[in-house]
Amino acid sequence: MNFTLTQGKFYDKHPVFLPWSQVLIKHNLKLLYRLKEIYIKKDLDKLGMKKGSSVLEVGSGQGIFLNRLSSYYNVIALGVDVSDDSIKYANKYCSDNNLKFIKASATNLPFKDKNFDTIVSFDTMEHVKNQNKMLSEIIRVLKQNGKFLVYTLNSKDDFTLDWFWAKIGFDIYKRAMHKRELFVDSHKMINDLKDMGIKSLKINYYGGLFTIGFDEILMVFLLVLGKLGLFKYDLLGEVIFYVLDKLSRIIYPAFNYLDSFWYKKGYSLGFSVSGTKE
Template sequence: MGDLELRRAYGEGDLAALPVFAGGFINFGYWAGIPLDGELTVEQRVASQRALYDLVVDALGVGPGDRVLEVGSGRGVGARRVLLRGPALVRGVDLMPEQVARAARANDDPRVAFVRGSCDDLPFPDGSFDALLSVEAAQHFEDVAAFTRESARVLGPGGRLAVTTFFTRTGDAGARLAGVLETFATGLDQAHRVDDVVRDLRAAGLADVRADGIGEHVWRGLDRWLAQGPRPDGWDRNWLPAFERGLLDYYLVTARKPAGSGV
């Protein structure tokens, strides 16, 4: 059911075109510094999504000369934002061929390219990248452990990883989330426990693994945006209540491949 829902959302459909999102991004946004006591503008919505990417790129320390991979690159808007840091190249990989095509059509920078591939079978040689990011995509991954192993494989020694999305806090949260959020009920989103993600990254050989909850700067801004619209009919407003009930949170997860490890 999950694969079918992914195709509906990102293949046959184009989630980024929905009013709840803006600017070609598909993320809930990082709303720190954006006032939430008045009417929100589309420009502020786009700014929140850019800010989420900037948070991740800052955590990675992307700079000139870096080779960067984005897993779950969508329309490629975020990958092109990474270019502002001056990397040598950026590659985006996405499971949906329609998304790869959309990203390729919008791209005019020779440093960026997009390819079709799976998070658990990345189409790149060992040690190809200095930094790897994934922004609000890992909640769709069927096998997070395989993703962590593949990430460790394609990173060179000293390479950095940063993943941001929503993960569950407890092992029994999945069934409870399915009762309050449609995306969990349909299988579009998977209930991955954050402690398991941390464990899998360490098991893959990565070091300095940490998961920082950033939900205070995500859920309230998202809920304020959804409250005023525009949003698709029936778009869930249960994200903030799910967070307040301790079922999930939004995390920035970072790790590093030890410098002495093999390619």
């Protein structure tokens, strides 16, 4: 079984955990329930997506985040993923007149050249063996003067919280079928994009000790609520997400500042690279 097919089968059985997905869809990106969402939202705002413009997400999973994105920015969006079950779920629960999903590989996008105004990808590149091919495909189908944003895991994650977990023997990567050898070197990625002719590039690190700690405590809390069968109560989700949104917005600046001591050395759990095809 090839690597792409293996990834697809894994996420057929183990979709990304998202609590109260319909509540998240209802409030799109006006409601951000953890620190990583605030970080991603800040990067998205900088892309300047215009109403009615075309957006592609590479590795859209079950489509919940792309639904929130397309609704918030009022764009026409398309998501691609290698998981059959994720695409079926996305088309059943997340699609609408301005949002569709198809099965496709990140290294073989079934679109003509210069087709999209904006391309985004989150937590996907670290699952792809031929990462240069994925980047070249993104650049190929991006329109001239179009913008892209790619978030992935950092190979230089020394002294982050998940690095400490790994050191004491807790395999935090296996849960999402992560392979450390596929974690991305941020400087190599920048150089590869420059070799592809991309000049306007920005890098932004996320996740040291404090931000990851908050997000992981939060996810454990939500997992417990799920085990208790509470996700069927949407009103409870509304209340919890409202509180978490307010709390996350308050503490994000301080926690991200504390983690900046990692970022200055290029250490982080993940990073995003954005750029313009000129």
